Amino acid sequence: MSKLLGAIGILKQTFDEYAGTDGDKTTLSKKEIAAMLKKELPGAGGDKKEEVDQFFKMLDEDGDGVVNFNEYIIFVATLALLLTGG
Ligand SMILES: [Ca+2]
Numbered sequence: 001m002s003k004l005l006g007a008i009g010i011l012k013q014t015f016d017e018y019a020g021t022d023g024d025k026t027t028l029s030k031k032e033i034a035a036m037l038k039k040e041l042p043g044a045g046g047d048k049k050e051e052v053d054q055f056f057k058m059l060d061e062d063g064d065g066v067v068n069f070n071e072y073i074i075f076v077a078t079l080a081l082l083l084t085g086g
Contacts, residue, residue: 027066
C-alpha cells in the first residue's frame with residue numbers, strides 16, 4: 001500500500017477506535033474526544049474540562065453535539081497545517 005493510502009487508513013482506524021467506545025460508532029462524543037486528546041495529543045489539554053469543551057466546540061462544526069468523520073478529517077487537516085507551519 002502507498003504511504004498516503006496507509007496514512008488515510010490509520011486516520012480512519014483511529015477515528016473508529018475512539019468512536020466505537022460508546023453509543024454511536026460513527027461519531028465521536030465529547031467523552032470520546034477527551035480520550036482521544038489524552039492519548040493521541042498529550043499536552044493538548046485532554047485532562048482539563050474547559051480545554052476539552054473548547055476543543056469540542058472547535059471540532060463540532062455543525063453544532064449537533066457529536067463529531068462525525070467529516071468534522072474529524074477537517075480537524076486533522078487543520079492540525080497538519082498547524083504542525084507543519086503551513
Ligand atoms: Ca457535528
